[in-house]
Amino acid sequence: NAGVTQTPKFQVLKTGQSMTLQCAQDMNHNSMYWYRQDPGMGLRLIYYSASEGTTDKGEVPNGYNVSRLNKREFSLRLESAAPSQTSVYFCASSADYGQGVDAFFGQGTRLTVV
Amino acid sequence: TQLLEQSPQFLSIQEGENLTVYCNSSSVFSSLQWYRQEPGEGPVLLVTVVTGGEVKKLKRLTFQFGDARKDSSLHITAAQPGDTGLYLCAGKGAGSYQLTFGKGTKLSVIP
Numbered sequence: 001n002a003g004v005t006q007t008p009k010f011q012v013l014k015t016g017q018s019m020t021l022q023c024a025q026d027m028n029h030n031s032m033y034w035y036r037q038d039p040g041m042g043l044r045l046i047y048y049s050a051s052e053g054t055t056d057k058g059e060v061p062n063g064y065n066v067s068r069l070n071k072r073e074f075s076l077r078l079e080s081a082a083p084s085q086t087s088v089y090f091c092a093s094s095a096d097y098g099q100g101v102d103a104f105f106g107q108g109t110r111l112t113v114v
Numbered sequence: 115t116q117l118l119e120q121s122p123q124f125l126s127i128q129e130g131e132n133l134t135v136y137c138n139s140s141s142v143f144s145s146l147q148w149y150r151q152e153p154g155e156g157p158v159l160l161v162t163v164v165t166g167g168e169v170k171k172l173k174r175l176t177f178q179f180g181d182a183r184k185d186s187s188l189h190i191t192a193a194q195p196g197d198t199g200l201y202l203c204a205g206k207g208a209g210s211y212q213l214t215f216g217k218g219t220k221l222s223v224i225p
Contacts, residue, residue, distance in 0.1 A: 004156075033213075042217035043157070043202065058212060090156050102147070103204075103213060105156030 002026050006091050006106035013081040013113045021076040021109050023091030031094045032074035033058075033103070034066060036087040043090065049074055081113045117141070118205055118216035126222040130192050135219040137203035138185045144208040146179055146186045151200040151218070193223045 007022045025032065034046040045058030049068040063085060065077045074093075078085055089109045094102060119138045127133055137146070145164045149157035161170050163179035163186065170177045174197075176189040190197055200220050204213040 035215075040217065043204075043215040045212055048212065092156075102159050102162055104159065105149075107154075107156050 004091055004093055004104050004106035006109050008109060009107065010110045011112070013111065015082060015113060017081050018077065018079050019081065021089055022073070023075065023106060024073045025093040025104070026072065027093060027104065028071070029093035029095050031096060032068065033092040034074070034076045035090045035092065036060065037090060038087050046076065083113045085111065086113045087111060118203055118214055120203055120216035120219050122219060123217070124220050126224065127193055129194060129223055129225050132189070132191050133193055133221070134187055134189045135201055136185070136187050137216055139205060140184065141207065142183050143205035146203060146205045147213070148177055148186070148188055149202040149204065151202060157202055195223045195225050197221060198223050
């Protein structure tokens with residue numbers, strides 16, 4: 001079982017370039033999330049999708065857009081990359097939003113913006 | 115905004131020692147989870163606790179959820195080098211889709 005798959009694993013962008021981070025899960029989960037992880041800051045939620053067809057902002061949404069393409073796929077787009085967006089990005093999924101929901105994470109995308 | 119404070123931030127111990135890491139908040143959570151993250155990997159779920167006062171054991175790891183559901187602890191008995199990693203707690207408020215993460219405790223177990 002693949003679980004949560006993220007592509008690419010590494011990326012270097014120049015300031016102002018755009019890119020899309022892809023995420024797919026094969027666990028038939030309803031909810032999907034995008035987090036960024038920075039040293040000393042922990043994991044911070046960028047956007048989430050509680051179910052297919054819905055998306056909502058998390059703690060740090062500025063500079064990002066998302067698309068819940070179908071139940072399996074949730075993409076994160078940087079329209080005009082900035083050095084402050086250098087980070088490790090994690091996609092996660094969970095079965096539902098109820099109490100005690102278990103989240104499963106991908107391996108991450110390491111993005112550097114120069 | 116619900117905040118989770120983890121302590122200590124760093125911990126370096128010898129193999130065979132016991133340790134406890136803490137996760138505290140002023141907010142009430144409907145559930146709390148512990149994850150372990152190794153370098154270059156995503157966090158991996160260890161346990162979820164949902165009931166105040168709940169204690170769960172996973173081999174040498176013991177997890178406790180505070181009675182008021184505002185805090186949690188992770189105790190490791192006889193630590194091994196394979197326990198090395200970043201331990202993250204995450205809490206979810208009632209009716210919320212969002213998991214709030216602590217900043218983590220970086221554990222190093224020296225052989």
